[in-house]
Amino acid sequence: MCRIFVSDASPGRRAFTLVELLLVLAIVSALVAILLPALARGRQQGRSAACLSNLRQFLIAWHMYADMHQDVMMPGRHCYEGAPPADPASWNFVGNGLKYCPRGVAMLGGYIGANPFSRPSVSDSRQDYESRIYQCPEAPEWIDERNSGYGYNYQFLGNNRRRSPTSRYYNFPVNRSALTALDRTVVFADSLGTAAGVAADLRRGYLNNGSDPTCVGNHGWSLDPPRLTATSDRGTFNPSPRTAVDPRHLRGRVNSAWADGHGQTDTPYALGYRLLPSGAYVDLEKVADAPNNRSFSGHDKDLSPPDKPLN
Helix, strand or coil, X not given: CCCCXXXXXXXXXXXXXXXXXHHHHHHHHHHHHHHHHHHHHHHHHHHHHHHHHHHHHHHHHHHHHHHHCCCECCCCECCCCCCCCCCHHHEEECCCCEEECCEHHHHCHHHXXXXXXXXXXXXXXXXXXXXXXXXXXXXXXXXXXXXXXXEECHHHXXXXXXXXXXXXXXXXCCEHHHCCCHHHCEEEEEECHHXXXXXXXXXXXXXXXXXXXXXXXXXXXXXXXXXXXXCECCCCCCCCCCCCECCCECCCEEEEEECCCCEEEECCCCCCCCECCCXXXXXXXXXXXXXXXXXXXXXXXXXXXXXXXXX
16 A cells, blocks of 8 residues: 655755854854853953943042041051950041051942941951952952952052051051142052062962962062162062052053053053063063063052061
8 A cells, every 4th residue: 555644844944954054053052162262351341341330430449538537648557566355546437437457458348438448447457358349250259358359559659557556557547639640640459469579480379367478369468669679668568579460451452550540451561560581570580671660669660669678
């Protein structure tokens, strides 16, 4: 018996052949391969824009601080070396309470309604930031207030480190009106911490509440200028590698906020930093193309950072 099958397809229509289906899949795959990098770049650009927004918010608060403190710019940290928690002189207001030895940037959140901690501590000098403004989207886990992702140009703008309650400040107070080139003065920037001073292949991952100088972000709050001297401060109180900017954004760029209110995205080189063949940032090494502090000194000149006082 002969069987006849009747197709459900409408007259004049035909199904895709296997070759045609494979061709469509190949085209779709090619388009996805082309679009994914563009989408990834778009996400990176979005994170960079959010980071710049954070830095500019800090800058607004920085100016507000100076306005409310007789033109004195924010110091790097309100504390002296070895200050005991029991000493009220080491407590400072951070927007919603007193905090033991806070970094200067922790005091800024209160000026713009973004308190750094829900419960500031008068016994703990290393709390984790809770407000998102303190988190760079490219390094969201860097939230330890000591090992944070945003650094301050403390050496030129207000280094109030001192060895004891009676010793001299390193460079404080400094008046905002003393700056002669606001548009050429970096105030805040992405910071790599003391890992900047070691070879790139020796750097270790971020360690919250850690103190390993080879870990990225270690002592990141302190941003050393490009050119240091044998008598200038660096990184931490004790001898340590230098700190520097972190080119963590798209195409190896650094975000920064400048004293006149604008934000920029630059290479470390454009900011005056130089690298050794190992990837470490130049410290006291003699190199043909020397680092310069024009973008950090406050005067558009390659000035040396202030010397540490002898007592």
